[in-house]
Amino acid sequence: MSDDESRGRVLLDRLRQFRQNGHFVLWVLSVVIGAAAAAAAIAFRYAIDLVQQLFYGRGGENLATIAMGLPWWQILLAPAVGGLLVGLLVTYGLPGRRPQGVAEVIEANALHGGRMSLTTGLRSAVVSALSIGCGASTGREGPVVHLGASLGAWISKRLHLGRRMSRTILGCGVAAAVAASFNAPIAGTFFALEVVIGHYALPAFAPIVIAAVTGTVISRAHYGNFPAFTLPAGWDIASFWEFPAFAILGVVCALAAVLFMRSIIFTQDVVAKVNIPLWTKPAAGGLCVGLIAIAFPQVLGVGYEATDRALSELYDLWLLLALIVAKTAATAISLGCRFGGGVFSPSLFLGAMVGGAFGIIATAVFPHLSSGHGAYTLIGMGAVAGSVLGAPISTILMIFELTTDYKLTIAVMMATVISSFITLQVFGRSFFTWQLERRGVSVKGGQDIGLLKSIRIGNLMDQKFHTIAPETPIAEVRPKLQAAPWGELFVVDVERRLTGVITFADLSDAAFDTSHDAELSAADVARRRPVVLHVDDDLEAAVRTYGRSGEAHLPVVDSDKRMTLLGIAHEHEVVIAYQRALAQARGEEQEEPER
Numbered sequence: 001m002s003d004d005e006s007r008g009r010v011l012l013d014r015l016r017q018f019r020q021n022g023h024f025v026l027w028v029l030s031v032v033i034g035a036a037a038a039a040a041a042i043a044f045r046y047a048i049d050l051v052q053q054l055f056y057g058r059g060g061e062n063l064a065t066i067a068m069g070l071p072w073w074q075i076l077l078a079p080a081v082g083g084l085l086v087g088l089l090v091t092y093g094l095p096g097r098r099p100q101g102v103a104e105v106i107e108a109n110a111l112h113g114g115r116m117s118l119t120t121g122l123r124s125a126v127v128s129a130l131s132i133g134c135g136a137s138t139g140r141e142g143p144v145v146h147l148g149a150s151l152g153a154w155i156s157k158r159l160h161l162g163r164r165m166s167r168t169i170l171g172c173g174v175a176a177a178v179a180a181s182f183n184a185p186i187a188g189t190f191f192a193l194e195v196v197i198g199h200y201a202l203p204a205f206a207p208i209v210i211a212a213v214t215g216t217v218i219s220r221a222h223y224g225n226f227p228a229f230t231l232p233a234g235w236d237i238a239s240f241w242e243f244p245a246f247a248i249l250g251v252v253c254a255l256a257a258v259l260f261m262r263s264i265i266f267t268q269d270v271v272a273k274v275n276i277p278l279w280t281k282p283a284a285g286g287l288c289v290g291l292i293a294i295a296f297p298q299v300l301g302v303g304y305e306a307t308d309r310a311l312s313e314l315y316d317l318w319l320l321l322a323l324i325v326a327k328t329a330a331t332a333i334s335l336g337c338r339f340g341g342g343v344f345s346p347s348l349f350l351g352a353m354v355g356g357a358f359g360i361i362a363t364a365v366f367p368h369l370s371s372g373h374g375a376y377t378l379i380g381m382g383a384v385a386g387s388v389l390g391a392p393i394s395t396i397l398m399i400f401e402l403t404t405d406y407k408l409t410i411a412v413m414m415a416t417v418i419s420s421f422i423t424l425q426v427f428g429r430s431f432f433t434w435q436l437e438r439r440g441v442s443v444k445g446g447q448d449i450g451l452l453k454s455i456r457i458g459n460l461m462d463q464k465f466h467t468i469a470p471e472t473p474i475a476e477v478r479p480k481l482q483a484a485p486w487g488e489l490f491v492v493d494v495e496r497r498l499t500g501v502i503t504f505a506d507l508s509d510a511a512f513d514t515s516h517d518a519e520l521s522a523a524d525v526a527r528r529r530p531v532v533l534h535v536d537d538d539l540e541a542a543v544r545t546y547g548r549s550g551e552a553h554l555p556v557v558d559s560d561k562r563m564t565l566l567g568i569a570h571e572h573e574v575v576i577a578y579q580r581a582l583a584q585a586r587g588e589e590q591e592e593p594e595r
Contacts, residue, residue: 026165030172030207033155034214037148037176041215042222044125044144051133052301055082061304063135067297075135075297076290082134083286083339087279089127090338096439097278099131099340100124101142102195103435105149105174109196111441114153114166121150128340131282135300137289137330141181142342148177149196168204171197175208176215178394183219187398188212195391195432237407239369245362246379246411249355250418253383256324256354257423260347261388261431263328267336268438278338285337292330298323299330302345307381310352313374320357324350343431347388348381355380375408383415387423390430392416457542458535460577461556461567467492470499470523477502477522486553490565491526498557498565500526532557533569539578546571 049059055078058066067075091097100120108116128143152173156166171192179188189205189212197204271281292299298306306323309315315323331346358380359373378399386395396416400409429437466484468477470491481489481502491500502525531549533542533556545554556567 026168026203026207027210029155029159029165029169030210031214033148033152033169033172034176034211035218036151036155037144037173037211038180038215038218040125040147040151041144041177041180041219044129044140044147047125047129048133048140048301051082051130055134061302063301064297064303064305067135067293067300072294075293075300076287079135079286079289079293079300080283081286082130082136083282083284083337084280086127086131086134086136086286086339087282089123089130090282090340091279093123094127095120098338099127099143101128101146101340101342103432105146105170105196106432107436107441108149108153109167109170110198113163114156114168114170116150116153116170118150118154121147121154124340131334131339131341132301134286135289135293136286136334136339136341137299137301137303137327137346138334138339138341139343139345139347140302140341141178141344143340144177144181145174145342148173167197168207171204171208172211175212179212180215180219182398182401183216183223183225184398184401185209185212185216186401187394188215190397191391191394194394195389236405237371237375237411242366242369242371243411243414245366245369245376246415247418249358249362249376249379250383250415251422252358253351253354253380253415253419254387254422254426256350257347257384257387257419258426260328260331260350260384261427261434263332264335264343264431265434267332271336271338281337282339285333285339288333289330292326292333296323296326299327303327303349304345307349307352310356310377311374313356313372313377315353315356317357317360320353320360324353324357327353343388344385347385351381351384352377353380354384375411378403378408379412379415382412383419386416387419388431390420390424390432392420455539455577456535457533457537457539457556457569457574458566460573461533461535461569462573463567465490465555465565465568467496467565468502468522469493470521470526472522474520474522474525477525486568486570488553488568489522490555490568491522492565496565497563498530498532498555499523499563500528501530501555502526530555532560532563534559535566539574542569542574543578546574 052063053059056063056066056070056074060066090099094100095117101124105116108114125143125147128138128140132138132140149170150173152169152171153166156169161169174196175188175192177188178191179185182188189209192208192212193205197208271285274281274284276284289299310320327346327349331343334341335343356373356377359370359376362376363370363373382395382399386392389395396409396413399412400406403409427434464485465488466480467490468480470493472480477489481487487503489502490498491502492498500523502522531545531551531554533545533554535556535558537545542554546552552571554569554571555565556569558564558566
């Protein structure tokens with residue numbers, strides 16, 4: 001073999017090894033999902049414009065201006081008619097009969113190993129596009145995040161990726177969706193890591209950065225290199241003596257965030273008690289939103305136009321205060337009546353109005369120390385949004401990417417941290433965590449709970465056990481029980497249905513007293529209603545059952561109805577399985593990604 005052939009073979013071997021490297025595969029997939037999520041975000045915006053054109057005659061983000069030129073009855077009926085369509089789609093087309101968003105992505109990451117349904121993701125996107133396009137007061141970022149995550153989960157499923165890579169690919173979809181929506185790759189990266197993934201380990205960090213950059217590049221190629229909001233030039237912090245005012249603004253924003261979230265809770269509770277068909281509730285909510293919009297058309301849709309005008313200092317104090325109330329009510333009604341959409345845009349809207357109103361008052365009191373109420377508007381946006389989303393880091397970074405102003409970002413940091421801390425102390429959780437807890441889903445254990453739910457008892461059960469017929473005489477039960485592993489006999493009928501369990505404790509006096517042997521059988525001494533596990537139970541359910549029963553070994557059946565005995569599960573095996581899975585997960589931050 002010549003030297004050239006030898007060098008060529010070595011090069012081919014190295015390329016083959018590089019191609020088989022887990023990191024390389026993950027990086028390639030991150031580019032693919034970044035591009036797919038960005039394309040989905042662009043398509044979603046076009047879908048909103050199409051629906052808006054059908055209801056209001058024109059598309060675009062200046063819906064408030066469009067609505068001002070329309071007759072009042074059209075403003076009133078557009079959200080109601082759209083709500084009727086939304087109600088039908090939600091009731092008959094979505095799991096749980098509710099639109100899905102960021103909360104479901106968090107649940108999928110924490111509890112389901114990054115698994116999501118693409119069909120549900122597409123249906124939710126249609127519902128959300130219809131909701132926002134007809135004027136519901138919700139945000140478009142949450143649905144885009146859910147859609148991007150669904151695309152990532154679909155790719156993971158098609159390629160049969162493991163749990164670790166699936167969770168990372170899910171985060172890639174989230175990061176690319178946020179980055180494409182706001183033209184903010186850094187914010188997209190940290191939103192995925194802060195809110196969804198839950199850690200900043202390099203094996204997950206690198207592909208998520210690649211996906212966010214890919215999504216931003218595609219978005220900029222399509223829309224141009226423009227920020228999500230139009231910011232006036234020349235903003236600056238007038239004096240560092242102004243920082244106490246920023247701290248007070250943080251407190252005010254916390255109050256606004258808590259009232260906003262509690263308004264949604266209150267509305268959902270009220271709507272749930274209203275005795276009308278579920279599919280009619282979005283129509284009724286749309287009618288209420290239309291009534292508000294007749295006076296304040298700024299509340300329709302995502303509200304970016306009103307946010308931009310507040311940033312440009314074009315609203316008077318009375319209008320800012322009125323819009324805080326109107327937008328809070330419109331968003332609470334929209335989400336409470338099951339319109340699709342998120343809370344990102346509404347929280348930015350509220351933050352802008354709260355910050356602008358506070359800035360006008362602060363400027364009037366200390367005109368020589370004020371940076372202008374436009375700066376307060378931007379700071380308020382970050383403080384309220386960071387508190388509602390439970391994502392102060394990514395929100396701060398988003399503001400920095402919008403302004404590239406270091407001193408202004410420091411002010412945003414102060415107000416956002418104060419607001420987020422107070423909100424957490426008062427409300428106790430982020431909006432997304434609250435959504436999950438309302439459905440009985442807890443992600444406090446995060447990935448640990450997800451591991452417990454991912455392992456089934458059917459994969460751990462022991463099939464070495466002794467059975468006995470119900471009519472077996474007690475004299476035959478004793479020697480069989482002595483020979484039985486784990487000191488348990490399972491009483492089953494001719495169809496292998498479990499009818500009882502026998503241990504030495506169950507024999508009681510009959511264990512040594514043979515005077516009644518002729519009268520007793522296995523059925524007479526068996527425990528009739530034993531505690532059982534089901535073959536499809538996960539480790540979390542099994543741990544609860546062990547704790548409730550006090551047993552170390554439990555029979556495994558197919559269902560409560562059939563009660564066919566399939567095996568026996570040992571508590572120590574369950575603990576070992578959990579510890580093994582936990583150790584594997586803890587290695588996620590150091591190990592190579594699995595192929």
